[in-house]
Amino acid sequence: MSVRLRMLIIWLVCVAFAAVIVVRAHYITDLSAFLPANPTPAQQLLVDQLRDGPASRLILIAIEQGDAASRARASLALAERLRKDPDFSSVNNGEAAAGQRDREFLFQHRYVLSESVNAQRFTAKGLNAAIKDTIDNLASPAGLLFKSLLPRDPTGELLNIIDELASSPAPQSRDGVWVSSDGSRALAVAQTAASGSDSDAQSRAIDAIRAAFAAAAADAPQGLVRMQLRLSGPAVFAVAARAKIERAAVRLSIASGILVVTLLLLVYRSLTALGLGLLPVATGALVGVAAVALGFGAVHGVTLGFGITLIGESVDYSIYFFIQSRHSAGGGAAGTWQQRWWPTIRLGMLTSVCGFASLLPSGFPGLKQLGLYSISGLIAAALVTRFLLPALLPANFSIRNVTPLGMRVTGLLRRAQGLKGAVLLSCAVALAMLAFALLYFNRTTLWNRELSALSPVSAEEQHYDAKLRADLGAADVRDLVIVSGPDMESILRSAERAGTALQSLVDEKVIGGFESPANYVPSLATQESRRGSLPSAAELRANVKQAVDDLPLRADRLQPFLEDVETTRHAALVTPRDLAGTSLRAGFDALILHQRERWNALLPLRSAEVGGVIDLARVAAALKDGNVEDARVLDLKQESDALYASYLTEAIHYSLAGFLALTILLLIALRSPLRVARVLAPLVLAVLTVAAGLAMAGVQLSILHLVGMLLIVAVGSNYALFFDRQDHAEDPGNESLTLASLLIANASTVIGFGLLSFSQVPVLVALGTTVAPGTFLALLFAAIGHRAGRVHA
Amino acid sequence: MLRSLPLMILSLCCALGGAPVYAAPAGFGDLDAVMGLLATHQHGRVEFIEQQFLSVLKRPIESSGELRYEAPDRLEKRTLKPRTETLVLSGGILTVERAHSRRVTDLHAYPQVLPFVESIRATLAGDRVALERVFHLDFAGSLERWSLVLVPLDSKVKQSITQVRIDGMRDQLQRVEIRQPDGDRSLMTLRPSTLP
Numbered sequence: 001m002s003v004r005l006r007m008l009i010i011w012l013v014c015v016a017f018a019a020v021i022v023v024r025a026h027y028i029t030d031l032s033a034f035l036p037a038n039p040t041p042a043q044q045l046l047v048d049q050l051r052d053g054p055a056s057r058l059i060l061i062a063i064e065q066g067d068a069a070s071r072a073r074a075s076l077a078l079a080e081r082l083r084k085d086p087d088f089s090s091v092n093n094g095e096a097a098a099g100q101r102d103r104e105f106l107f108q109h110r111y112v113l114s115e116s117v118n119a120q121r122f123t124a125k126g127l128n129a130a131i132k133d134t135i136d137n138l139a140s141p142a143g144l145l146f147k148s149l150l151p152r153d154p155t156g157e158l159l160n161i162i163d164e165l166a167s168s169p170a171p172q173s174r175d176g177v178w179v180s181s182d183g184s185r186a187l188a189v190a191q192t193a194a195s196g197s198d199s200d201a202q203s204r205a206i207d208a209i210r211a212a213f214a215a216a217a218a219d220a221p222q223g224l225v226r227m228q229l230r231l232s233g234p235a236v237f238a239v240a241a242r243a244k245i246e247r248a249a250v251r252l253s254i255a256s257g258i259l260v261v262t263l264l265l266l267v268y269r270s271l272t273a274l275g276l277g278l279l280p281v282a283t284g285a286l287v288g289v290a291a292v293a294l295g296f297g298a299v300h301g302v303t304l305g306f307g308i309t310l311i312g313e314s315v316d317y318s319i320y321f322f323i324q325s326r327h328s329a330g331g332g333a334a335g336t337w338q339q340r341w342w343p344t345i346r347l348g349m350l351t352s353v354c355g356f357a358s359l360l361p362s363g364f365p366g367l368k369q370l371g372l373y374s375i376s377g378l379i380a381a382a383l384v385t386r387f388l389l390p391a392l393l394p395a396n397f398s399i400r401n402v403t404p405l406g407m408r409v410t411g412l413l414r415r416a417q418g419l420k421g422a423v424l425l426s427c428a429v430a431l432a433m434l435a436f437a438l439l440y441f442n443r444t445t446l447w448n449r450e451l452s453a454l455s456p457v458s459a460e461e462q463h464y465d466a467k468l469r470a471d472l473g474a475a476d477v478r479d480l481v482i483v484s485g486p487d488m489e490s491i492l493r494s495a496e497r498a499g500t501a502l503q504s505l506v507d508e509k510v511i512g513g514f515e516s517p518a519n520y521v522p523s524l525a526t527q528e529s530r531r532g533s534l535p536s537a538a539e540l541r542a543n544v545k546q547a548v549d550d551l552p553l554r555a556d557r558l559q560p561f562l563e564d565v566e567t568t569r570h571a572a573l574v575t576p577r578d579l580a581g582t583s584l585r586a587g588f589d590a591l592i593l594h595q596r597e598r599w600n601a602l603l604p605l606r607s608a609e610v611g612g613v614i615d616l617a618r619v620a621a622a623l624k625d626g627n628v629e630d631a632r633v634l635d636l637k638q639e640s641d642a643l644y645a646s647y648l649t650e651a652i653h654y655s656l657a658g659f660l661a662l663t664i665l666l667l668i669a670l671r672s673p674l675r676v677a678r679v680l681a682p683l684v685l686a687v688l689t690v691a692a693g694l695a696m697a698g699v700q701l702s703i704l705h706l707v708g709m710l711l712i713v714a715v716g717s718n719y720a721l722f723f724d725r726q727d728h729a730e731d732p733g734n735e736s737l738t739l740a741s742l743l744i745a746n747a748s749t750v751i752g753f754g755l756l757s758f759s760q761v762p763v764l765v766a767l768g769t770t771v772a773p774g775t776f777l778a779l780l781f782a783a784i785g786h787r788a789g790r791v792h793a
Numbered sequence: 794m795l796r797s798l799p800l801m802i803l804s805l806c807c808a809l810g811g812a813p814v815y816a817a818p819a820g821f822g823d824l825d826a827v828m829g830l831l832a833t834h835q836h837g838r839v840e841f842i843e844q845q846f847l848s849v850l851k852r853p854i855e856s857s858g859e860l861r862y863e864a865p866d867r868l869e870k871r872t873l874k875p876r877t878e879t880l881v882l883s884g885g886i887l888t889v890e891r892a893h894s895r896r897v898t899d900l901h902a903y904p905q906v907l908p909f910v911e912s913i914r915a916t917l918a919g920d921r922v923a924l925e926r927v928f929h930l931d932f933a934g935s936l937e938r939w940s941l942v943l944v945p946l947d948s949k950v951k952q953s954i955t956q957v958r959i960d961g962m963r964d965q966l967q968r969v970e971i972r973q974p975d976g977d978r979s980l981m982t983l984r985p986s987t988l989p
Contacts, residue, residue: 136875139845139856147977150849552852 004391011388014380015283018290025293028300056196057089059233060468061209063186066227071186072175074227077216078209082190085212087205090586093188094171094178102582103158106165107149109578110157111534111568112527115164119533121155122540122565127547130155135551152560154553164519165584171472180471185230187472191586192235199242202235232465241761242301248759256752260315263751267744268322269400276389277318280381284314288377292369303369307377312752313352313715314381316745320345320722321385322399323741342386344725347669348718349382351662355714358658359707363647367707374714402744406736409743413783424785432685435692446691447648448700479614481514481603481623484630488576488592491601492523494628498603501626502619510618512606517591520576520584527573537566651703655710662713675728679720682781683713690774704763708770715749715771716778718742723786739783746779824932825921827939830964832919835864838986839966845979859986865918928957938962 061078063071079093111117120126134156138147146159171178171187178187190209194201213229264274288307292299325337356378359371439446481502483494495518502514518526535543540562545555576592579585593600607614616633623631666676687709694701719742726735749771756768839860844853858872870880879890887898915923924930927950928943943957952974960968969981 135850135854138847138850139843139854139872139875147847147849552850552854554851557849 007387007391011283011384015286018286021290021293022286025289026298027304028298056234057192057194059190059192059205059209059231059235060465060472061093061188061190061213062180062230062232062468063188063213064184064228064230068179068183068186069175070227071179072177073219074213074216075177075186075188077219078212079188081212081215082209085208087193087201087208088190089193089589090191090583091188092178092190092583092586093186094173095176099583102584103162105579105582105584106161107153107158109568109574110153110161111565112530112574113522114157114160114530116155116157116160117530117533119535122533122535122543124543124546127155127543128549128551131547131551131553135553150553151557152564154558154561165587178472180468187468189472189586191589196235196238199235199239203239203242206231206236206239230464232461232468237461237465245302245761245764248761248764252755252759252764256755259751259755260748263744263748264315264319267319267400267402270398272394272397273322273399276392277315277322279388279392280314280317280384281312283384284377284381287380288373291376292373295372296365296369300366300369302366303373307370307373312749313718314378314385315748316715316718317345317349317381317385318389319745319748320718320741321389323402323737323744325390338386338390340729341725344721345382345385345718347666348721349378350665350669351717351721352378352714354662354665355658355710355717357661358654358710361654362651364651364703367651367703370707402740403734403736405743406734406738406740409739410736413739428681428685428781428785432688435685435688438692438695439688442695446695446701448702478636479605479607479616479619480634480636481605481619482600482632482634483603483628484598484600484632486597486599488599489524491592491599492518492521493525494630495601495603496523496526497626498601498623498628498631501622501628502603502605505619505622509608510622511614512608512612514603514605515587515591516603517588517601520579520588520591521574524573524575531569531573534565534569536569537562540565648703648706651706655706658710659713662717670724675724678785679717679724682720682785683716683778685781686716686774686777687712689777690770693773694769699769702762702766704766705770708767708774711767711771712774712778715775716782719746719775719779720782723782726786742779742783746775749775823936824930824941826936827932827941827961827964828919828921828924830919833964834862837862839983840986841870841981841983843979843981845977847977848975860983936963 063074063078066074075093076095079091079095082088082091106113116130121130131154134146134150134154137156137159138150146153146156149158172181172183173179174183179185180187190205192202192205194205196202209231210229217227217229261274261278264277265271268274268277285307289299289304292303292307320341321337324341353375356371356374359367359374362368362371481498483491483498485491485494495516499514499516499518502511502516505511506513522530534540544558544562548555548558576588579588591602591604593602605614605619616635620633623633663676663680666679667673670676670679690712691701691705691709694705699705722738722742726738753768753772753775756764757772759765759768837860840857841860842855842857844855846853855874856872857874858870861869861871863869866885867883868881872878872880877892879888881888881890882900885900887900888895889898915921921930924943927947928945931942931944933940933942939961941959941961943959945951945954945956955972955974957972958968958970959966966983968983970978971981972978
């Protein structure tokens with residue numbers, strides 16, 4: 001078997017294997033790529049909240065324009081339609097009808113839901129006090145509302161329950177539906193049945209809302225201004241971001257693909273060369289995805305989107321191969337190339353691997369995957385270039401001679417030759433100092449430490465979202481008490497104990513109030529004890545008779561009360577499932593978070609004054625005194641800021657470690673600190689200059705800029721190593737050819753990343769604006785340093 | 794709740810024209826004169842004792858407190874006995890404050906109640922035309938001693954109130970009686986405020 005055939009077979013087997021893995025791989029398209037993989041328990045909770053929590057399932061709906069009456073009608077019609085859709089677990093728009101259902105539910109289950117129910121309450125004495133209270137209430141206009149309920153609910157349990165629940169302020173209403181504070185838009189909140197991380201389901205839900213609105217708006221009289229629908233919320237942002245990134249990635253990939261192919265065709269003037277040249281990239285991409293699928297079990301969409309740009313370096317390999325092996329045409333070409341150039345490419349590839357390896361320990365699954373993808377992709381591409389391309393090269397293979405291009409550039413660079421080494425060195429040092437000074441003066445604002453740095457959501461959209469939330473009274477919760485347990489019942493019990501502790505803080509005015517899922521559905525144990533405390537019909541009848549003795553109420557009027565109590569004694573207890581169809585369901589769900597084996601009850605705290613700060617230490621102490629096990633106090637804002645800040649710091653540290661590893665690798669390979677310094681200097685200078693340029697332009701650096709800097713070093717190290725080889729190899733070969741190949745390789749990189757800068761997606765812009773100028777500067781600095789250095793030497 | 798709203802508002806507001814008189818033009822023995830007198834008040838304070846005759850109870854229950862009015866549309870009912878409760882109607886927003894709770898209801902959310910709020914404003918402003926859009930008016934007596942019976946026109950409102958009867962002397966309201974379809978009624982007796 002010829003070497004050529006053997007290589008081809010090995011490659012085919014590898015590609016087939018990788019293809020099978022890629023086809024069978026599981027792909028994830030949610031935003032979890034940028035959420036931490038191994039967080040602290042508190043962070044885990046935060047992440048789960050962001051990803052699957054009830055908040056992630058909320059879609060805020062605003063109807064604008066048109067007139068108030070049409071907006072209200074549209075809101076009613078929209079809600080009616082969505083309530084029939086099983087994809088939504090609840091739809092609230094402030095309708096009175098919905099409130100009616102809630103009250104019916106609370107009334108039906110009042111004797112297991114009301115905190116006041118205990119054995120004492122149904123003795124003659126307890127009943128007397130409770131009924132007296134209710135009659136006193138009747139004297140007031142508000143109490144009069146419950147007049148018709150007196151025969152069934154003489155102890156006023158419904159009022160007790162409503163008082164317990166009605167802690168959060170309701171939004172403003174007009175024409176029977178919620179409206180914004182200025183009345184200019186009708187508001188509603190829909191909660192999807194699917195989790196927030198299920199982007200496909202969220203996307204369907206959003207489409208359903210749009211369709212429902214279109215139908216509702218079509219029925220409205222055609223006024224002067226058409227009504228507009230506007231949606232907001234995490235799921236809406238996620239779906240829009242996904243679509244935006246997908247669109248941008250596809251469009252930009254196609255555009256840069258066409259440009260790079262055109263460039264290569266212009267250079268090669270050979271379709272065979274073009275086809276062969278794309279082999280390393282294609283193989284690299286396939287192997288990269290396969291490696292990620294094997295290593296992580298699932299592939300993030302973001303990996304697919306960015307991966308190919310990260311291994312753009314592999315296009316360079318074939319460029320080097322074709323151009324550099326060309327000058328010694330004939331059968332020996334490849335062999336000569338492998339001896340003369342491969343070691344340099346191999347070293348360049350290894351330095352890139354060092355750089356990308358610093359992504360592997362990252363806490364972001366997305367970055368981890370990009371690291372593994374790039375490493376395996378680059379190795380595969382390099383191997384294909386080294387072993388397969390020479391074997392596949394046809395006998396009569398030829399590409400256009402690019403020596404003239406190299407000569408022209410050499411001519412340009414010759415001007416640098418005039419520079420004295422010392423002058424150049426001082427220029428470089430001055431530039432570095434200037435960049436450094438710029439970065440130093442901007443050090444406090446240099447890095448964007450908020451998670452929103454990665455968010456594709458515009459400031460306007462975030463502002464709009466905040467406005468809707470304020471109007472809906474659904475402002476982001478800042479302080480939470482969380483109780484955890486193995487099942488729903490245990491967390492409801494803990495929540496009840498926590499509630500007792502928190503109530504004492506409310507009385508002391510340490511906190512203004514709190515919500516608890518146990519207010520909606522008490523634990524079965526509590527309900528059981530309440531149900532157990534209800535006396536038998538005969539006993540209750542006797543107690544009632546005695547209780548109303550000194551009251552202006554006749555005992556026989558309370559027959560419905562006796563019947564209701566008796567019914568409750570034999571009725572099933574309330575479970576969360578019974579909340580279905582009421583707006584209480586959304587309120588309850590919002591306070592329960594289920595993580596694998598853990599259940600969590602969230603008890604959001606309200607400060608005593610509006611905008612006040614809660615003394616969390618006192619909250620923690622009260623919970624401890626109340627013997628509430630497994631309770632944690634969490635400041636969400638602080639926690640989420642700390643989360644991203646820790647990632648960024650971690651990523652910076654790992655990048656520096658990667659740079660160190662790369663330096664050590666070069667020291668081992670080149671065996672000369674001076675040579676290593678000369679290879680690294682242009683790269684460092686390029687990174688500093690780009691960072692300073694971004695800072696000057698007012699751009700705050702994010703984790704994606706950091707990845708971009710890694711890429712500058714990864715790609716730029718190839719350039720610098722070729723120049724180093726030129727200086728130190730026994731047979732340096734044609735310098736103009738080397739230069740031409742580097743120039744073309746760089747042009748393809750600048751085209752690819754330059755295009756990213758024009759996208760609307762912040763993460764893509766960050767990569768593009770860092771890498772495109774950075775790699776060009778790396779080449780420029782390396783070339784100048786090389787020319788000047790040679791004269792100096 | 795919705796049904797009781799008109800009742801609640803009416804019981805809050807009907808008595809409010811009855812503040813002490815400072816300048817009372819005499820001589821008109823009809824409704825317009827009374828309305829004109831009522832319209833002269835920019836603000837007022839009056840004490841009330843309210844009796845509720847409820848069929849479920851053997852004897853009436855009593856409450857007392859103070860009513861206040863500020864032009865153009867702020868009305869306040871402070872019940873002091875048997876327990877404190879404050880009801881404020883201002884600009885279509887109804888606020889009910891009790892010992893531990895405070896509830897705010899935007900009456901704009903209940904379009905069927907809005908005419909009521911408007912009628913109260915109209916009464917206090919002496920705007921008879923606006924009042925007649927909501928009630929059928931029946932006036933009897935003279936300016937010195939008159940009685941006005943209001944019967945709601947709207948059938949939904951009729952479900953909670955059958956009629957309101959107001960007795961007064963000149964621009965002082967003395968008694969407001971509200972009858973409900975189920976036979977229950979409330980009687981509010983008013984006198985100039987002596988509260989601090």
